[in-house]
Amino acid sequence: MSEVHLNQIDPYNYKEQEEAFTAGALSVAALLNHKFLEPRYQYSRELDPIVGVSFTGLFDFFVHAFGVDWLRWWEEGRPATPQGLAFKREEEKYLSSWKDIVHRVVWDYCDRHNLKRPNRCTTVQPSGTKALLTNASSGWHPPKAQRFIRRITFGKNDPVALACIDYGYNVIPSQSDKDEQGNLLNDPFDSRVSEWLVEIPVSVSWADLPGADEIDVSKFSVLAQFDFVLQVQRWYVTHNTSATLELRSDEIEPLGQRIYETIQNDEGYISAALLARFDDLQSFPRLPFEPIDKSTYNRLNQEVKARRKTDDFCAVLSRYDLGEMAEAGPSGCDSDKCMFPDQQPSS
Structure with missing residues (x-):
């Protein structure tokens, strides 16, 4: 799969859009030359070759458009x-042209x-x-807010996190770090x-x-989100559209009715x-995304x-990452959430 970041593209520069989606298409088409060592995988490829060109930042792109x-x-x-x-017709034009x-x-x-030609080549991946x-706003989704605090998890004393401190960013303990009474810890250097x-x-x-x-983008209804993802699925995607619909309790029944109608009308x-959705942020402190207003952002x-x-x-990252610090995040992991203890080889 490949991914086009639409938030980096001018909505009125059609040549740039064609070049971006052409590059995405070529990068996945070339992978069809790959030969699997496992015979059943190779057989599956020969029966049904699959590629996927995805995009992210669609919401940002359409706001600018x-x-x-x-x-x-x-x-x-x-x-x-x-x-x-009229907006829907314009959305359709962009989505269809990219597809x-x-x-x-690819063909x-x-x-x-x-x-062998894949019979479907477009998707929106997570x-x-x-x-x-x-x-970019993720995939087709609206962002959480116009401005927000983004909290990224690292192991304590991770080189990237230490570099972030020197760069001026604030560091706090994670949601899982609590005292004996279950209260969140506040000092990141607490043992x-x-x-x-x-x-x-x-x-x-x-x-x-x-x-x-x-x-307030956090107030966008689940039916509006559902309508937009159907646009994406109908006019661009030939595989599946990765979608997370956010809703409040009073929207459950209307959404259920709309899904039923979509199935009955064969809308795709x-x-x-x-x-x-949780409107009370105090119930869930230190969320990965916390909406803030313009004055707080400034x-x-x-x-x-x-x-x-x-x-x-x-x-500064190079200095920390060269092993000058006594402690560092776990090595050999491809995720900041990998916190397995070191395994000592048995004799």
Whole structure:
């Protein structure tokens, strides 16, 4: 699979869009040359070759394309008004054109290299981690807020976390680090702490558009989300669309009715996870994403700059990562959540 980061692309630069999806298509088509050592995998590939070109940052892309009026339409629930239908036609044009590019490029590559054509080439894969690399809203999903505190988990004294401290970011103990009474610990250097949360103030690329602050994206209805993911599935995706629909308790019945209608009307295949929204952030402290307002965002950024000891993050990371510190995060792991104790070889 490959992934196009739409938040990095100009909505009005169609040549750039074609180049991006062409690159994504070629990068997956080339993998069809791979020969599996396991015979049954190779046999499956020969029967049904599968590739997937995905994207992330779609919501950001459409905000830049259509402006704050598109956000207001979302706030209203994406109703079938004349303006809403016009927005849907524009969404369809973008999604369909990208799908056409992907299939044309993949199939042309296969024809030129005598490979069997995949009959479906587009998907939206889970994109939480990779989306963060370019500050994109994940996949097709709306962001959690225009501005938020992003908390990333590291092992205590992890080289990256230590570099983040020198760069000015705040570090606190994780949600799992508590005292004997079950209270959250506050000192990251407490001996009882095993994991750190690095707090980074973040804003989306369109946060400062006039009028954007007036819209609470966390209030977007589950039916609006469902409508949008159906657009993505109908006009771009030929595999499956990774989707997490967020809802409140009073939305369960309307969503159930809408799903029933979708099945009855044969409106297209969809597979989605459901996630309850919690409006009381105090019930779940130190969340990975905590929405904040503009003044809090500006204040936190000023505090980061005041604490900053260096402007060269790579240089300070190299110093910590060369083993100069007595402690470091667990080695040999591809995840910051890998906290298995070191295994000593038996004699």
